Amino acid sequence: MLNFEYQNPTKVLFGKGQIAKISHEIPSDARILIIYGGGSIIANGTMDLAKRALAGRNVIEFGGIEPNPDYETLMQAVAVVKKEQITFLLAIGGGSVIDGTKFIAAAACWELGDPWEILHNKGKGIRNVIPFGCILTLPATGSEMNQHAVISRKNRQISLPSASGSQGNYGAMAMHSQIAKEKLSFSNDQVFPQFAVLDPMTTFSLPKLQIANGIVDAFCHVIEQYLTYPVNANLQDRFAESIMLTLLDDGIKSYQQPDDYDSRANLMWCATMALNGLIGSGVPQDWSSHAIGHELTALFGLAHAETLAIVLPGTMAVRKDEKKAKLLQYAKRVWGIQGKNEDLVIQQAIDKTIAFFESLGFATHLSAYNIKEEQIPDIAATLLKHGMTGIGEHGTVTLDICEEILRKAL
Structure with missing residues (x-):
């Protein structure tokens, strides 16, 4: 067995009715931004359960996080975080919403230039993040209990080699510029969720x-x-x-x-x-x-x-x-x-x-x-x-x- 270090700081609240306990996990004076994807969490009642648990708190919402969360959408959320002086993020959704929230948490505190560098640097340089927790509604990625995230960016101007199909020629290739999508990952121990609610009932309405x-x-x-x-x-x-x-x-x-x-x-x-x-x-x-x-x-x-x-x-x-x-x-x-x-x-x-x-x-x-x-x-x-x-x-x-x-x- 190889040497290793293992620490996982995420607190898991597993089972029916656990959404009600999130009020105990979030500071009472927090300015909370709920981050979600489409309208499924509204239709299946998960949003209502979260809001009921946070009754009387300072809560606003940001929806529309896509599958394969897009940088431009996430930066809109970062602007909301800064404008509203948000102090806690609550992700409600699957891996894409949670990954996106990790990026938002880091980008809102990023002071080293273009936040896209978080992806190009694989998460190096992250020092501070907005604290966050999550309510999982789609079992898949494991993002609810790890420090990894994958973010996409549409319509980015990038330089690509003019591929010939032979690796021996890649180093000598001329580069050409094109508009393309990128999908990159980053990891940093700062973006472990503070808590994750895993209530299987939230998944019953999934296709x-x-x-x-x-x-x-x-x-x-x-x-x-x-x-x-x-x-x-x-x-x-x-x-x-x-x-x-x-x-x-x-x-x-x-x-x-x-x-x-x-x-x-x-x-x-x-x-x-x-x-x-x-x-x-x-x-x-x-x-x-x-x-x-x-x-x-x-x-x-x-x-x-x-x-x-x-x-x-x-x-x-x-x-x-x-x-x-x-x-x-x-x-x-x-x-x-x-x-x-x-x-x-x-x-x-x-x-x-x-x-x-x-x-x-x-x-x-x-x-x-x-x-x-x-x-x-x-x-x-x-x-x-x-x-x-x-x-x-x-x-x-x-x-x-x-x-x-x-x-x-x-």
């Missing part, structure tokens, strides 16, 4: 597609921390496997029976545990599938889970030799597949993973979204732009390998 997104998202978060190479971190491996097995059981049940409280509760806790730092402590981590997936979202508008359902099987297939030991363990412990022919066992595990994603309604090939082979160099060019030239658990996933993964996913 099945969003539940499916959450299941795939959580499953892939676990895989990125698990499917690397063995370091004898036996407890973390078992934790990771238990989350995946629970997603295959209660996740599917929750997808099929949306009003089953127990399965929805287990799904919600799985999604949180998948990315709160616990299973990733003391183990190598990959995240190359996420890096490639972010570019697919930015360039083609695919949902996050859609990109992962495409890229992860390709990653497994292309990198099966370096991931062999853990792939065999994954096949045995998660899918119950064993045999003397190790290549066949690995392929069967990949096939089971694909079938799992497809059972939730996800396509697992780029062609389903009309993305063609000739567009793959453009994806590699954006990876290069964002410095993703040696990613993965060994730092050996080059642009050529990224292209190979994408071709495998065609």
Whole structure:
């Protein structure tokens, strides 16, 4: 097991009726900004429950945070924070709203120039933030209990290499300027939520597609921390496997029976545990599938889970030799597949993973979204732009390998 430090300061309030307790978690004299996405939290009563808990407090609202929260919208919220002298943020929504709130909390206190540098610096330089908590309404990203966020920016003028599809030529390429979308991540311990309310009842009105997104998202978060190479971190491996097995059981049940409280509760806790730092402590981590997936979202508008359902099987297939030991363990412990022919066992595990994603309604090939082979160099060019030239658990996933993964996913 690798050395590690682990601390998670987020207080979790789990279960029915816990929204009523937020008044005890927010200072009584706070000037509160409630941040949310569309109108679903109003329609399903979650906003009303939050306001009831904060009756008599100084509260204003900011809605309209998009899926893949956009920088321009978030900066509008930052302006409100400054104008209204907000001292506490309350995010009500899924991962996008919570990620956006993390950025707002940091950008409102940022004094080092353009707040977009928070993304380009991967969160370095954040010293102070507006304190915040959250009420989760969509189990998926785990943002409610971690220090990570992913932010998009539309119509940004950027310079890209004129991709040729051969990594050996990337360094010598002429650059060209174009309007493009960017999707970047940042991390900083300052943006852990102070508290997170996880009430499964808030998720009952979600469309099945969003539940499916959450299941795939959580499953892939676990895989990125698990499917690397063995370091004898036996407890973390078992934790990771238990989350995946629970997603295959209660996740599917929750997808099929949306009003089953127990399965929805287990799904919600799985999604949180998948990315709160616990299973990733003391183990190598990959995240190359996420890096490639972010570019697919930015360039083609695919949902996050859609990109992962495409890229992860390709990653497994292309990198099966370096991931062999853990792939065999994954096949045995998660899918119950064993045999003397190790290549066949690995392929069967990949096939089971694909079938799992497809059972939730996800396509697992780029062609389903009309993305063609000739567009793959453009994806590699954006990876290069964002410095993703040696990613993965060994730092050996080059642009050529990224292209190979994408071709495998065609």
